[in-house]
Structure formats: C-alpha cells, structure tokens
Amino acid sequence: DEQLLEHTQKLNEAQQKVDQLVGAQKRLHGILGGQMQRKSAESIDPKQDSVGSRLGRAMAKIAELRELLGITTRRQNESFAETAALREQLRLERDQHSALRAVHTTQSAELETSRKSEAELSAQLAGLQTSSSERITKLEQEIADLHAAEKRRLELEAAFEAAAAAPPMPTPSIAVQKAPPPVQPSGFSAASGGFSL
Known part of the structure; x- marks a missing residue:
C-alpha cells in the first residue's frame, strides 16, 4: 500500500511538471509572437530620415530576432526533450x-x-478435537469399567481362597430320644407271648 501511494504521488508530480512545461511553452510562443510583431512595426517606421539607416536598423533587428529565435528554438527543443522524458517517465x-x-x-x-x-482447517481441527475428546471419554469409561470388573474378580477370588483355607466347622450333636413303649392292653403278658386266660 505504501508503494502504491508513493508511485501515485510520483505520477501526480510528473503530470504537474508536464503541464507546467506545456504552459511555459505556450506563454513563450505568445511572448515571441508579440515581440516579433513589435519589432516588425518598429522596423517600418516612416519617420526615419533615410532608407539606409532604416535598412541598417532593420537588419540589426532581424539579426536580433534571429538570435532570439535561435535561443527560443533551443529552449523549445530542450523543453520538448524534457517534456518527452517526463512523459516517458510518467508512462x-x-x-x-x-x-x-x-x-x-x-x-x-x-x-x-x-x-x-x-x-476450513480450523473447523476441521475443531471437529477432530471434539471427536477425539468423545473417543477419549469413551475409552476412559471402558477402562474404568474394566478396572471395576477386575477389582470384583479379585475380591471374589480372595473370598474363595479364604473360604478354602478356613478349618471345617464342627456339626452340633443332636440327642435322639427313644419313644416310650406302647401301653399294653389289660390281660396281655409279654412273657407268655400273648393274653393270659
């Protein structure tokens, strides 16, 4: 952006120089035209005494005008060259x-x-991070479940081992009471094997 601004300023400055040179050339042409008209009018002055003096003054003025014209032409050529260079620089x-x-x-x-x-990459990365976070949470839960299952298994194994290592408990003795003999009917004798007569 700074380079663009700098080049824009240079373009504007070059354009102003070209415009100034063109204006100076126009003013110079106007001045030269007026001077040549005045010189021509003065060279044909009817009040001069003799033709020779008028001719001498006219020749001197013509030489002066030629010199001025040469200077003007050189300046104009220099201005044209400078203008062309500026136009090329402007281009x-x-x-x-x-x-x-x-x-x-x-x-x-x-x-x-x-x-x-x-x-797009940020959105993809956010999606991957979300998916990865969900997978990590799921894996952590599965690992926690596995740890809990392993802990229960170890507890059961320890309980079984403790039960196998313990001595057998004594069984309590139960006294069996015999039933009383049945009441014999009257006249029955066990010794005689039956009823007595």
Whole structure:
C-alpha cells in the first residue's frame, strides 16, 4: 500500500511538471509572437530620415530576432526533450503503478484464499478435537469399567481362597430320644407271648 501511494504521488508530480512545461511553452510562443510583431512595426517606421539607416536598423533587428529565435528554438527543443522524458517517465511510472496494483490484487486474492483455507482447517481441527475428546471419554469409561470388573474378580477370588483355607466347622450333636413303649392292653403278658386266660 505504501508503494502504491508513493508511485501515485510520483505520477501526480510528473503530470504537474508536464503541464507546467506545456504552459511555459505556450506563454513563450505568445511572448515571441508579440515581440516579433513589435519589432516588425518598429522596423517600418516612416519617420526615419533615410532608407539606409532604416535598412541598417532593420537588419540589426532581424539579426536580433534571429538570435532570439535561435535561443527560443533551443529552449523549445530542450523543453520538448524534457517534456518527452517526463512523459516517458510518467508512462513508466504508470506501468509500474499498474503492475503494483496487479500484484496487490493478486496478493489480496491469495490472502483471501489463505484465510478461507485457514478457516476450513480450523473447523476441521475443531471437529477432530471434539471427536477425539468423545473417543477419549469413551475409552476412559471402558477402562474404568474394566478396572471395576477386575477389582470384583479379585475380591471374589480372595473370598474363595479364604473360604478354602478356613478349618471345617464342627456339626452340633443332636440327642435322639427313644419313644416310650406302647401301653399294653389289660390281660396281655409279654412273657407268655400273648393274653393270659
């Protein structure tokens, strides 16, 4: 952006110089035209005494005008050359300005594309982070479940081992009482094997 501003200022300065030179050339042409008209009018002055003196003054004025015209022509040629150089410089500055604008436009487009790619990558990264976080949480839960199952298994094994190592408990003795003999009917004798007569 700073380069573009600098080239724009140079273009404006070069254009102002060209305009100033063109204006100076126009003013110089106007001044020369007026001087030549005045010189011509003075060279044909009817009040002069003799033709010879008028002719001498006219020749001197013509020589002066030729010298002035030569100086003016040289200055004009120098002005034309300077104007042409400035115009060429202005053209080069404009071409460089256009090239910088094209580069700036290309860089802006590349920057916009880079920003879009960065936004897409950020979105993808956020999605991957979310998915990874969910998977990590799930794996941590599965690991916790496995640890809990292993802990229960170890507790059961310890309980079984403790039960196997303990001495057998004594069984309590139960006294069996015999039933009383049945009551014999009257006249029954066990010794005689039956009833007595």
